[in-house]
Amino acid sequence: MLSAFRSSALKSVIQGQGAFKVLAVVPSRQNHHHVISKQDRIETWDYVNSVYFGPERDMKNFPNPTQPAKHEPVRLGIVPQSWFDFMYPKTGVTGPYVLGGGLALWMMSKEIMVVDHYFWEIPSFWIMVYILCNHKKVGPQISKWVADKYEVRKHVQFTRPINMMKDAENAQLAKLDRLVEETESVKHIYQAKKEGVEFQLEAAYRQRLQTAFQEVKKRLVSNVYNIVLDSETLTLC
Amino acid sequence: MASGAAKRVSKSVVDWARFAAVCPKNQTDTLRTVKAKHDAFINKVHTLPENLPKIDFASYKARLPDPAMADRFEKAYAALSIPYPVDKANMLKKVEEENQDAEKRVKTYVADVQAAAQESKTFLAKIDSLPKFEEMTVEMFNYYFPETAFNPDRPTFWPDLEEYQPYNPDFKYYK
Numbered sequence: 001m002l003s004a005f006r007s008s009a010l011k012s013v014i015q016g017q018g019a020f021k022v023l024a025v026v027p028s029r030q031n032h033h034h035v036i037s038k039q040d041r042i043e044t045w046d047y048v049n050s051v052y053f054g055p056e057r058d059m060k061n062f063p064n065p066t067q068p069a070k071h072e073p074v075r076l077g078i079v080p081q082s083w084f085d086f087m088y089p090k091t092g093v094t095g096p097y098v099l100g101g102g103l104a105l106w107m108m109s110k111e112i113m114v115v116d117h118y119f120w121e122i123p124s125f126w127i128m129v130y131i132l133c134n135h136k137k138v139g140p141q142i143s144k145w146v147a148d149k150y151e152v153r154k155h156v157q158f159t160r161p162i163n164m165m166k167d168a169e170n171a172q173l174a175k176l177d178r179l180v181e182e183t184e185s186v187k188h189i190y191q192a193k194k195e196g197v198e199f200q201l202e203a204a205y206r207q208r209l210q211t212a213f214q215e216v217k218k219r220l221v222s223n224v225y226n227i228v229l230d231s232e233t234l235t236l237c
Numbered sequence: 238m239a240s241g242a243a244k245r246v247s248k249s250v251v252d253w254a255r256f257a258a259v260c261p262k263n264q265t266d267t268l269r270t271v272k273a274k275h276d277a278f279i280n281k282v283h284t285l286p287e288n289l290p291k292i293d294f295a296s297y298k299a300r301l302p303d304p305a306m307a308d309r310f311e312k313a314y315a316a317l318s319i320p321y322p323v324d325k326a327n328m329l330k331k332v333e334e335e336n337q338d339a340e341k342r343v344k345t346y347v348a349d350v351q352a353a354a355q356e357s358k359t360f361l362a363k364i365d366s367l368p369k370f371e372e373m374t375v376e377m378f379n380y381y382f383p384e385t386a387f388n389p390d391r392p393t394f395w396p397d398l399e400e401y402q403p404y405n406p407d408f409k410y411y412k
Binding site for chain 2: 192
């Protein structure tokens with residue numbers, strides 16, 4: 001599969017130059033001079049997805065390996081429950097205990113397992129593991145400490161950059177939506193301009209009405225008062 | 238605009254609130270001046286009389302030295318027909334043409350914008366197609382993000398940042 005991996009994606013990194021264009025952020029060892037375009041990313045991801053999750057991958061017999069959250073159930077701190085279940089049909093509940101104890105006794109009697117100062121490693125280690133696994137506080141504290149370290153790494157390496165990419169894309173979409181909305185102003189401009197022309201025509205018409213009225217009134221009033229009038233004085237009458 | 242077919246206007250149908258909402262942020266000042274001009278036109282129209290004002294000829298008839306003149310004036314005033322102004326410079330046609338032009342440009346613009354929006358949407362979909370971090374081995378991670386992987390042609394010192402690497406021209410921690 002390594003040979004089948006498309007060399008152009010790695011090649012550009014190796015050459016260290018400008019096959020890549022402007023980028024969104026992913027934490028990188030070689031960040032500042034090597035920017036990767038969206039198109040390159042899409043192609044890389046499509047190819048890698050097709051290899052890891054594509055038709056050649058047998059997901060049924062070889063599912064994606066994951067780390068289980070809890071270890072399998074154990075008896076006495078270290079012995080898996082599955083061994084007890086395996087022996088139960090033949091030897092019942094006490095079978096594994098008898099086997100273990102008998103085995104220990106036999107090894108001691110044959111001096112295979114000698115009780116010297118190396119011997120005590122086993123019981124002491126066993127007791128340590130038992131206490132650590134079964135103590136109410138110790139297990140959770142340690143697992144929390146390890147989990148926090150993992151979470152930090154996950155956040156920095158994966159979640160944060162991916163969210164930055166997503167936020168950038170969403171901001172871009174919002175901006176583009178706003179641009180489309182702004183094109184509506186063309187309609188309003190058209191209406192405003194049309195109305196501007198119409199209102200000017202209307203104003204001219206009304207001005208003509210006003211002038212006609214004033215001229216007639218001027219002549220009438222000047223005839224009544226036998227004087228010459230102009231429009232200004234007319235407004236006072 | 239045929240003279241005689243008078244299209245009377247007295248109110249503005251432009252939705253200024255909506256116009257202000259869709260106006261680009263850098264053009265609100267222009268919009269303000271446009272509205273001011275528009276309001277000036279409307280105000281001018283409203284200060285002038287809508288129809289030919291009436292003249293009370295009866296009172297003048299009583300006071301005129303020549304009553305027959307009042308009758309003549311009354312008849313002539315009633316028969317008065319003022320022609321509606323003609324749009325000599327053909328501004329309305331120009332406005333229509335500008336509108337057609339603008340709408341064509343809007344169409345191509347919106348198509349471009351939507352193509353770019355489609356690109357962004359496909360990229361978002363591709364991001365969602367990545368496996369979860371818990372399901373990724375380090376090998377997978379390095380294939381998905383090759384720039385983060387160790388590159389034997391350009392090995393780096395910890396902390397693997399560009400500015401701390403000796404091959405970087407900006408490196409300044411010893412010279």
